[in-house]
Amino acid sequence: xxxxxxxxxxxEGKVILHNISAKFYAGKTxxxxxxxxxxxxxxxxxxxxxxxPDSGEILYDGRDFLKYNSSDIKDLxxxxxxxxxxxxxxxxxxxxxxxxxxxxxxxxxSYAERKKRAEFCLERVNLKxxxxxxxxxxSGGMQxxxxxxxxxxxxxxxxxxxxPNSGIDPKTSLxxxxxxxxxxxxxxxxxxxxxxxxxxxxxxxxxxxxxxxxHLSWEGTKEDIFSSTDEAFNEFVFASDIMKEVxxxxxxxx
Amino acid sequence: xxxxxxxxxxxxxxxxxxxxxxxxVFTRPDKWSVFFKRYIDEVYxxxxxxxxxxxxxxxFIGAVIAIxxxxxxxxxxxxxxxxxxxxxxxxxLEFSSTIMALILAGKVGSSISSEIGTMRVTEQIDALEIxxxxxANFLILPKxxxxxxxxxxxxxxxxxxxxxxxxxxxxFTDMFPSSKYIYGxxxxxxEFYVWYSIIKSLFFAFVISTVASFYGYTVKGGATExxxxxxxxxxxxxxxxxxxxxxxxxxxx
Numbered sequence: 001x002x003x004x005x006x007x008x009x010x011x012e013g014k015v016i017l018h019n020i021s022a023k024f025y026a027g028k029t030x031x032x033x034x035x036x037x038x039x040x041x042x043x044x045x046x047x048x049x050x051x052x053p054d055s056g057e058i059l060y061d062g063r064d065f066l067k068y069n070s071s072d073i074k075d076l077x078x079x080x081x082x083x084x085x086x087x088x089x090x091x092x093x094x095x096x097x098x099x100x101x102x103x104x105x106x107x108x109x110s111y112a113e114r115k116k117r118a119e120f121c122l123e124r125v126n127l128k129x130x131x132x133x134x135x136x137x138x139s140g141g142m143q144x145x146x147x148x149x150x151x152x153x154x155x156x157x158x159x160x161x162x163x164p165n166s167g168i169d170p171k172t173s174l175x176x177x178x179x180x181x182x183x184x185x186x187x188x189x190x191x192x193x194x195x196x197x198x199x200x201x202x203x204x205x206x207x208x209x210x211x212x213x214x215h216l217s218w219e220g221t222k223e224d225i226f227s228s229t230d231e232a233f234n235e236f237v238f239a240s241d242i243m244k245e246v247x248x249x250x251x252x253x254x
Numbered sequence: 255x256x257x258x259x260x261x262x263x264x265x266x267x268x269x270x271x272x273x274x275x276x277x278x279v280f281t282r283p284d285k286w287s288v289f290f291k292r293y294i295d296e297v298y299x300x301x302x303x304x305x306x307x308x309x310x311x312x313x314f315i316g317a318v319i320a321i322x323x324x325x326x327x328x329x330x331x332x333x334x335x336x337x338x339x340x341x342x343x344x345x346x347l348e349f350s351s352t353i354m355a356l357i358l359a360g361k362v363g364s365s366i367s368s369e370i371g372t373m374r375v376t377e378q379i380d381a382l383e384i385x386x387x388x389x390a391n392f393l394i395l396p397k398x399x400x401x402x403x404x405x406x407x408x409x410x411x412x413x414x415x416x417x418x419x420x421x422x423x424x425x426f427t428d429m430f431p432s433s434k435y436i437y438g439x440x441x442x443x444x445e446f447y448v449w450y451s452i453i454k455s456l457f458f459a460f461v462i463s464t465v466a467s468f469y470g471y472t473v474k475g476g477a478t479e480x481x482x483x484x485x486x487x488x489x490x491x492x493x494x495x496x497x498x499x500x501x502x503x504x505x506x507x
Contacts, residue, residue, distance in 0.1 A: 050380060077386030088377040102385050105284055160384075 001026050002047060002158060002190050007056035009046055016042045017053070018214045026157075027188040029181050029204045033196055034211035035236055041162065043211065044194045048082060048160050049073065060158065078106045081151030083161040083180075087143040089135035089150070095122065096131035099150045106154060121149040125179060141172035145179065152183060159184065161193040165200055173197065177204050198243060201225070210236065226250045272468045278390035279398070279467075292396035300362050300397065301404030305411060307361060308354060312412040315353075316419025319344050324429045334430045338420065338438020343447070345416035350409045351451040352499045355458035358408070359491040363466035366397055367487035370470030371480035379471070394467040398460065405459035406452045413448070454502050458495050465491040
């Protein structure tokens with residue numbers, strides 16, 4: 001479990017995150033949602049350590065990594081996998097080399113062992129046969145899957161996904177969502193997903209926090225969405241006609 | 255006045271960030287075997303790939319220096335072996351180190367800056383950091399060590415080819431006898447000039463690789479900013495090379 005306690009983060013005097021406290025559970029897909037500019041990315045970057053909060057605590061299973069020295073942080077990072085918005089695959093390496101990279105850097109495995117593990121991860125994300133291709137030769141969805149394979153190569157305890165569905169079609173988005181969801185449950189990973197894709201929210205939102213202008217405005221599960229009374233949350237979630245229709249349909253059934 | 259102040263403080267701050275980045279770069283590599291492999295790759299990319307351009311430019315400039323020297327020697331009291339001597343001095347003292355470094359700042363510097371800059375804007379550097387890899391050390395140190403250790407080879411190739419360029423003018427035209435040119439090359443030869451050129455090139459290689467890496471590593475934005483960073487890297491490293499050239503010449507000669 002990852003726990004954020006009273007996180008405050010500002011840039012040049014402008015407060016972006018206002019005293020955020022939230023829990024992200026192991027074996028669940030935890031979603032951070034909100035409009036553009038609501039502070040989602042800043043929160044995720046703070047959680048993962050790419051930004052340092054002005055104050056607060058970030059506990060990885062009780063370990064406050066903000067108090068860690070650089071060597072401890074390095075150890076903790078080997079327990080973290082991250083899927084970036086643009087996949088962030090190393091473009092000079094093949095798909096297989098990308099997946100093998102964390103194993104090369106942080107294990108003492110032989111080449112054969114690393115290759116076996118990488119091939120297993122690629123198979124897990126249905127990318128068998130793409131191992132010799134360069135990232136530029138892959139479609140957007142395949143790149144995301146390759147990035148997931150790289151993120152799980154070291155058997156991470158924590159998985160961060162920044163806008164995993166950006167730039168890919170709805171059908172592929174479903175595949176990516178299902179993959180993240182399945183992997184989370186299969187390996188009991190604490191997965192945190194930063195998204196504004198309502199399909200993801202409705203599909204895999206097992207624990208959702210909603211940020212509104214840097215404030216934590218709502219939290220719950222996908223089942224709680226239709227009973228929310230938070231105005232900003234409802235405005236965000238039911239912005240599209242289709243979601244309004246779904247809400248009417250659900251309300252009619254109650 | 256305010257503009258000048260801002261300019262000075264901005265550049266001081268930038269220099270501070272450059273020094274801090276170097277602090278991150280010059281640490282123990284996470285894995286020596288990976289570092290060594292990357293070092294070899296960079297020697298190939300930055301060094302071997304530059305041999306053709308160094309070869310071509312040097313041979314032509316050597317020929318041009320010899321022709322221009324011959325054209326400017328009008329007095330019958332100046333012996334023709336002077337052409338070889340002057341070509342040698344020009345090639346050894348300035349061309350093979352400084353001018354070649356300026357050319358490499360354009361070729362290698364822009365390549366380093368755009369490669370690292372693209373990695374920055376496509377979040378590949380963030381990916382390294384998240385994994386726990388010291389991205390500055392992983393990406394930049396092999397480039398610095400590769401260029402600094404390979405530049406003496408490039409300088410030596412440049413010297414040989416530059417001097418050969420002049421020789422070919424003597425050999426294939428009737429402007430001056432090539433035997434006199436070779437005699438001129440050997441006359442009043444000071445071995446230290448070769449070392450002087452190589453010593454200067456080591457400093458220049460350090461400047462090219464670190465300045466280009468700094469601009470690439472600290473880029474923010476997208477493709478336009480990567481392009482601008484690449485241009486800035488070339489401009490700043492070229493000016494720094496020229497300033498260092500003056501300083502090193504004063505110290506070494």
